[in-house]
Amino acid sequence: MDPRLKAFERLLNIMDELREKCPWDQKQTFESLRSLTIEETYELAEAISTNNLDEVKKELCDLFLHLVFYAKLGEEGNHFTLEETLNGICEKLIVRHPHIYGDVKVDNEEDVKSNWEKIKMKEGRKSVLEGVPKALPALIKAARIQEKVRGIGFDWDNKEQVWDKVNEELLEFKDAQTISHEEATKEFGDVLFSLVNYARFVDINPENALELTNKKFIKRFQFMEEKIQSENKSMDKMTLPELDTYWNQAKKFD
Numbered sequence: 001m002d003p004r005l006k007a008f009e010r011l012l013n014i015m016d017e018l019r020e021k022c023p024w025d026q027k028q029t030f031e032s033l034r035s036l037t038i039e040e041t042y043e044l045a046e047a048i049s050t051n052n053l054d055e056v057k058k059e060l061c062d063l064f065l066h067l068v069f070y071a072k073l074g075e076e077g078n079h080f081t082l083e084e085t086l087n088g089i090c091e092k093l094i095v096r097h098p099h100i101y102g103d104v105k106v107d108n109e110e111d112v113k114s115n116w117e118k119i120k121m122k123e124g125r126k127s128v129l130e131g132v133p134k135a136l137p138a139l140i141k142a143a144r145i146q147e148k149v150r151g152i153g154f155d156w157d158n159k160e161q162v163w164d165k166v167n168e169e170l171l172e173f174k175d176a177q178t179i180s181h182e183e184a185t186k187e188f189g190d191v192l193f194s195l196v197n198y199a200r201f202v203d204i205n206p207e208n209a210l211e212l213t214n215k216k217f218i219k220r221f222q223f224m225e226e227k228i229q230s231e232n233k234s235m236d237k238m239t240l241p242e243l244d245t246y247w248n249q250a251k252k253f254d
Contacts, residue, residue: 011065011068015072029073033073040063098115099111113147117151117152143199146200159202162197162198162201165198166198172187173188223253224246227249
């Protein structure tokens, strides 16, 4: 037997046994597992962002457990089976890759994405944006929205046009601040959306970029805290110029 299939069968058998004998596993439902699955997904994302492949492997283990758990719950409730789930994704991949399993010709990755969106529309979706989860964090959602509409050709021609749009939105945000907080909030959202769009044109993942900045800021600030504490000083009693001196020291250790 293929060792991969043997390992998967072992996990399925363990899942069956846990649902039969373990009080905690017996109590779990789709809803009770939901937040845990989200947590595990973020832990996987963290492992990937730090390029910690040992942790990536560990978090994949946890996610595999959750996926098998959901499939088990589906079977117990006569909603769906694991076999149906696995065959479902297999069929979807075959249908949405006609350049592999059919006679469609593609020249590049963009052709593949475009075909993907067109095929989904043929499957009965009324909007190309139906596939964007409503619960996604706003920054990631903005990127996904823009990727989706690009798939059907609704996009700028070049990055210069997008940069002009960024500057236009910045001016509108500046003017909106003199009108009302509500208008300023709306225009600030437009600024962020246009920046996300520009990031796509220069092949930068905005979520990853912002997370890098978050980590950099945390590292610098914690350096400041440790340095100031080591000198028996208190940050809340220091002036901004004094704090800037420590901040500039921290920047040297990036």
